[in-house]
Amino acid sequence: MTGSLLFLCLFSLSCWVNLMPTAGDKIFHFGTCRVSMSMTEIRAGFRAIKANIQSRDPIRSLSILSHPHSLHKVKSSDRCCITHQLFTFYVDKVFKHCRTEDSFVNRKISSIANSFLSVRRKLGQCHEQNNCVCGEESTEKFKQILANYEGLNVTSAAMKSLGELDILLDWMEKSR
Numbered sequence: 001m002t003g004s005l006l007f008l009c010l011f012s013l014s015c016w017v018n019l020m021p022t023a024g025d026k027i028f029h030f031g032t033c034r035v036s037m038s039m040t041e042i043r044a045g046f047r048a049i050k051a052n053i054q055s056r057d058p059i060r061s062l063s064i065l066s067h068p069h070s071l072h073k074v075k076s077s078d079r080c081c082i083t084h085q086l087f088t089f090y091v092d093k094v095f096k097h098c099r100t101e102d103s104f105v106n107r108k109i110s111s112i113a114n115s116f117l118s119v120r121r122k123l124g125q126c127h128e129q130n131n132c133v134c135g136e137e138s139t140e141k142f143k144q145i146l147a148n149y150e151g152l153n154v155t156s157a158a159m160k161s162l163g164e165l166d167i168l169l170d171w172m173e174k175s176r
Helices: 002-019 039-055 076-097 103-128 136-150 154-163 165-175
Strands: 026-030 033-037
Touching (some): 026 165, 076 154, 154 165
Antiparallel strands (some): 026 033
């Protein structure tokens, strides 16, 4: 009996610890979907490479994420969908084509990519449970972002998108 009670207490504590965000994690609400992520870790990694990445951007007059109305005024109900699409975009398109000759920069990119992959999985679970519905507005906004990206060669578009990561992070924090 005592062993069962001890097991139950340890199991409950284990579940509670796994549900709590770790130090530095923030909980983001994207519509009905809640996701914890370490914004501090992602921002620190990005700050360490931002100047290097942005110096590789030859086209300063064009923006992929801040094109008029790309992320502005997204309805609360569409935030989960567009965030899921953006994290998928960064994981599938951007990070795959961001390689430099600098191993420090590559390690930071890899670290950020791993964080994005984790968040994308969590958003994907919401999407699978129909808690992350894609409305017409989010679909159109994401199509505009893809059109901006695909208008450039793959490497330039990937570096530009990575260099604009702070736009996405700022939008997410304002949307919280």
